[in-house]
Amino acid sequence: MQTLAIIGAQWGDEGKGKITDLLAEKCDLVVRYQGGHNAGHTIWVNGQKTVLHVIPSGVLHPHCLSVIGHGVVLEPENFLKELDKIKNMTKVTPDNLKLSSTATVITSYHKLLDAARETQGPEKIGTTGKGIGPAYEDKVSRRAVKVKDLLDKDTLVRRLANGYAEKAILFKNLYQIDFPTIEEEVERLYSYGLQIKDYVTDTFSLIDQKLSEGKRVLYEGAQGILLDVDYGTYPYVTSSSTAASGIYTGAGVPGRKLEEVIGVAKAYTTRVGEGPFPTELFDDLGTHIQTKGNEFGATTGRKRRCGWLDIPLLRYSVKCSQLTSIALTKLDILSDLPTLKICYAYEVNGKTVDCAYPGINLFDAKPLYKEMKPFKDTFEGDKASPELEAYMSFLQDALGIPVKIYAYGPDRSQIVFRDNFLK
Ligand code: GDP
Ligand code: IMO
Ligand code: MG
Numbered sequence: 001m002q003t004l005a006i007i008g009a010q011w012g013d014e015g016k017g018k019i020t021d022l023l024a025e026k027c028d029l030v031v032r033y034q035g036g037h038n039a040g041h042t043i044w045v046n047g048q049k050t051v052l053h054v055i056p057s058g059v060l061h062p063h064c065l066s067v068i069g070h071g072v073v074l075e076p077e078n079f080l081k082e083l084d085k086i087k088n089m090t091k092v093t094p095d096n097l098k099l100s101s102t103a104t105v106i107t108s109y110h111k112l113l114d115a116a117r118e119t120q121g122p123e124k125i126g127t128t129g130k131g132i133g134p135a136y137e138d139k140v141s142r143r144a145v146k147v148k149d150l151l152d153k154d155t156l157v158r159r160l161a162n163g164y165a166e167k168a169i170l171f172k173n174l175y176q177i178d179f180p181t182i183e184e185e186v187e188r189l190y191s192y193g194l195q196i197k198d199y200v201t202d203t204f205s206l207i208d209q210k211l212s213e214g215k216r217v218l219y220e221g222a223q224g225i226l227l228d229v230d231y232g233t234y235p236y237v238t239s240s241s242t243a244a245s246g247i248y249t250g251a252g253v254p255g256r257k258l259e260e261v262i263g264v265a266k267a268y269t270t271r272v273g274e275g276p277f278p279t280e281l282f283d284d285l286g287t288h289i290q291t292k293g294n295e296f297g298a299t300t301g302r303k304r305r306c307g308w309l310d311i312p313l314l315r316y317s318v319k320c321s322q323l324t325s326i327a328l329t330k331l332d333i334l335s336d337l338p339t340l341k342i343c344y345a346y347e348v349n350g351k352t353v354d355c356a357y358p359g360i361n362l363f364d365a366k367p368l369y370k371e372m373k374p375f376k377d378t379f380e381g382d383k384a385s386p387e388l389e390a391y392m393s394f395l396q397d398a399l400g401i402p403v404k405i406y407a408y409g410p411d412r413s414q415i416v417f418r419d420n421f422l423k
Pocket of ligand 1: 013
């Protein structure tokens, strides 16, 4: 197997970082293709926690080449801080970390605009406040600053000036907030350009070359399919293509198809920010899962909303990304619960619906539950109890794809690969 992808199958925070880190051991490249530092991917190694935001989660493996593809939006100040933060954990140099010259830059204006809209705008999305949406807006409207523009002052001035007058009117007259002048922003960004220049390259050609050499490439998704700007629960989504299609636009798989597309799903469901959530639990059980699962955002620290596993949503995710297998995480959090349920379908306007197609208003979806036998696994050894096997079988049968990996704790060691996956 030469090309594989790890994609969040829910609303993000499914444990992609942990699974990527583990599979990176057996891969040559790990490539991020969308999103930015709105992501927070957590890895635990020997009791030490690392949270990665824009740097790929294979970076703790020295043999692995980390690539930030052109579909990513990059905030250079944060990128440099992240590099600095991980230097005690791993050696990162321009030899093992590459940044696309055509990735889009997140500027000060993007961050200010994101915050202003969330606090003063007509509709709150509950964004991470990192400037992601406004940066992608500038990309599609063809006036963004690209990473390569940070390396040449004249180009940077020209690119920043594009759209500046419009932004000035918005900030001054609508939001009434101060913002940096072009000169200040040029100086700031250019100084970062000097610091990142050795990492910058044409990552498309690099991936193309590595694939033709027979290297194994792992594409690491950020967020989750249900946050995809096209497939997700719009408008409560992020601004990038989080589904597998984002790999083709955001990094490239030159001339090939993805052989394995692993959808990472929590054994329950969580969501941060606004938007519909049919199986959300508002009772003590929801609070228990939130507390036991330590469900706080890895980037913003916000409490994550919690609910039962939702099969109609996962069925939709399987279709959107042609998932070939599932990695099921956080089973330990459900162990020893007094009751255990899985939503197998919804009732919508008196009809039973088993897939969360976009035509369905999820705010109106009433979940239909199957009561599962609670499991009490301690996860010592690789053998699952019959009750846990039944939980996973129900999911596999409903989705028509296998659970090839399951996790029962945050550490690298707390994982089971079934059927010799990637052995
Ligand atoms: P990502 O954004 O998909 O990489 O996920 P996050 O890092 O935002 O959130 C997942 C959280 O669950 C992190 O704190 C992980 O350390 C933790 N985690 C991952 N897998 C497991 C697991 O199987 N059990 C438990 N208890 N924690 C896990
Ligand atoms: P990882 O990669 C969970 C959510 C935000 C908000 C919406 C839009 O760690 O799984 P944005 O700042 O992207 O414009 O916010 O998307 N969101 C995430 N939720 N995990 C993430 O990333 C997320 N990145 C963005 O909470 O609802
Ligand atoms: Mg996360």
